[in-house]
Amino acid sequence: MEAAELLSEATRVEPGDYEPVGGDAHAYATYTSGTTGPPKAAIHRHADALMFVEAMCRKALRLTAHDIGLSSARMYFAYGLGNSVWFPLATGGSAVINPSPLGAEAAAKLSARFGPSVLYGVPTFFARVVDECSPDSFRTLRCVVSAGEPLEVALAERITEFFGGIPILDGIGSTEVGQTFVSNTVDEWRLGTLGKVLPPYEIRVVAPDGTTVEPGVEGDLWVRGASIAPGYWNWPDLPLREGWLNTRDRVRVDDDGWVTFRCRADDTEIVGGVNVNPREVERLIIEDDAVAEAAVVAVKESTGASVLQAFLVPASGAIVDESITRGIHRRLLTRLSAFKVPHRFATLDRLPRTPNGKLMRGALRAEAPTKPIWEVPLIEPEADAHAVVENRPVPNVPIVGGDIGGVTLNERLAVLQQERHRLVVEAVSEEAAKMLGEPDHRSVNRDLAFAELGFDSQMTVQLCKRLAAVTGLRLPDAVGWDCGSISGLARYVDAALSGWDRGLGPAPTTHTRANGHSPIEEELTKLEAMVVSIGDSEKQRVADRLRALLGAITGGEGDLGKRIHAASTADEVFQLIDSEFGES
Incomplete structure (x- = not known):
């Protein structure tokens, strides 16, 4: 339905009955992405949006009625809901809404057509924009906002150069909080950090024993604020401690308040801003008789985009070669969504584990740069894929003047x-x-x-x-x-x-x-x-x-x-x- 038609219909509809409610009344629920278990619907109240609008929309981004937002995050995510609904509603601004998932090419076309001032996305989305698009399509932007997964410094630098030096604002939020509570801002930003806590939220970094750590020491990130959900729908209440919520993100905070992300406290892997349960993939991999153990982790490509790599431990007496891994890859494609299927495969004699037997995924990520035994041929095609022109090679091109x-x-x-x-x-x-x-x-x-x-x-x-x-x-x-x-x-x-x-x-x-x-x-x-x-x-x-x-x-x-x-x-x-x- 076109906007004009929708507005025309609205003028002919009589307003329905309503009753006044307070700020503590339940307003809506958004589902978590399943980091710590099955997705859960976090309940939010009418007053909650006012808090994260004040923090992110007004203080971090300084949005006004003149701003136009374009978000790759969909509105059923807390991140996308704030970007495309709450922020423009609060300021009288506008949002470009795309009916289908927003890819790099679509973002370029919509930007060239509507001239957004703020572009929201996840790092993998921005990596594709930089690789596939021209900066000319994004000349109206005044800042770029990244969240959903860690933004590596190398990618942040590429994004900064691509967008002409405008602020690149990395941050972190959660479904339970409702939106972003730590972020870089248009007034103050630093590549390689998540920024600082956004008032009126409070944060602290907690050691395993429950004590608050000193500046510069890694620990779990805890947050407190009035917008934190009072509970989940049909689920036990949130495990709050005196109003504090453990985000299960491992961070460091320096003396000046700059927050640096380290890793997730759980094992969930993040690819393209979407959580992937590696155990789901691993269970399918070890169905192959040649594989005794498997572990899947997310690694960064040279472009900054995240992909999955599988580490395989051969079964006793078995050899895991290219034919085996190719067969595993094909089978996974028939059982899983494409983003859950590893692109790279490598073998190890054994998986790194802690003394009590827990898998050390961080150690595997450090192993990822080693050459895999096989990877999906997305970059270099096989030799017989090249075609010919009357069996004559193209001559070398002399370069005169750079x-x-x-x-x-x-x-x-x-x-x-x-x-x-x-x-x-x-x-x-x-x-x-x-x-x-x-x-x-x-x-x-x-x-x-x-x-x-x-x-x-x-x-x-x-x-x-x-x-x-x-x-x-x-x-x-x-x-x-x-x-x-x-x-x-x-x-x-x-x-x-x-x-x-x-x-x-x-x-x-x-x-x-x-x-x-x-x-x-x-x-x-x-x-x-x-x-x-x-x-x-x-x-x-x-x-x-x-x-x-x-x-x-x-x-x-x-x-x-x-x-x-x-x-x-x-x-x-x-x-x-x-x-x-x-x-x-």
Whole structure:
């Protein structure tokens, strides 16, 4: 329903009966994400929102009626509910509400369209934004807010550079508290920390014996404030001590009040801001006769995104090799959501444990940088995935001058890579949507396991054949099932297409189709038709990318290379393309 229609309906509805209630009356409940057991509905009162609105909305972010928020967190999470409902209601501001889960590409499009001033998300979301989007889409932002999982310093620095140095505000909250109670603020922020406690909340760091520790000493984070839920729905009351709640987060607080996150006190792993129970995954892994023990932990990739890694202890006399781990991975994809399936596998003689037998997951995270015996091929495709152009390799491209018009060659290539990845993701999504009978590829969740989308192994083989026809690549039949999801398969195809320009193999093929046109010709025709409908400035940007791409293909040499280099306007670039393909 459109907003205008909704408002029109509202004017014709008579107000219902109501009765006054006090601030202590129950208002709503939000479910926990299951960190310490089954999800529980934390009850909140009418007055609770006023407290975390005062703390985060007014003091930390200084939101006003002029602010527009965009949140990747959904409104059924406490984090998303505050971002998209309570904060704009309290200030008279606005929120951009997306009907489907917000990915990096959608965030860029919505930001370019609505011009939000604040972007809320989790670190994994921001890692994807930095990798897949252009900063130009986010020029209206005045700050970025991160929560839900630890924000590593390396990723925070990348985010800061990407967004042009605006405040990057990491913080921590909980469903029981209602929203954020420790955070960096627009007035004072420090990368690598969670910020400081937000008044009127109080915090303290507690040792195992229940005493408050000295500054700089690690302990459990406890919080006290009037918005803490009085209890759970149909569940025993919260274990409060004189109003204090143990968050089960391990932190350090320095002399100046800056809070640094260390780890969770429990074993729950966090991937993309979503809690994963590793024992659920481990139980399925050890169903394989070759595996005696298994442990799953979340590790950080070089991009800052979090993924799961499984450590396997072989059963007596068994050998756990690539074929075994590949089989385990395929089986997990049929039993679990995609985000719960490990991407990396390694073997150990034994798992690290405490003297009383408890698994030391922190020690496993320290082992994670070691090379795994097998990992999902999301980055580098297999050697036979590379295609050919008349069996001729693309010549090396000489680089003359590193700075063109104030933009370095690396920056230009980075833009090209981002655009290529976006097009590949759309292509894979469109083919998958056709097979599922979905008219709009955007309605298909790219991160769900193929099995959850309704694909079986034969359908993924057919999907790969369709993609091979579109791209000209020779894709292994099993690669779709191995990659697990639309997003995973898109990363594989993107890597296969880009292998030639990294010197990893020959260039993509230009097979001629039955209609006499090659896939490249058809794609260029589509692209030119799209360009007709966009503005001159954007048209020039597309032309610049095409010129750089054509220059790479030709090697920048010969008559064609010179004409490509000489083409300056968008129309000249497209005329050159037409002439090369024999178009009028």
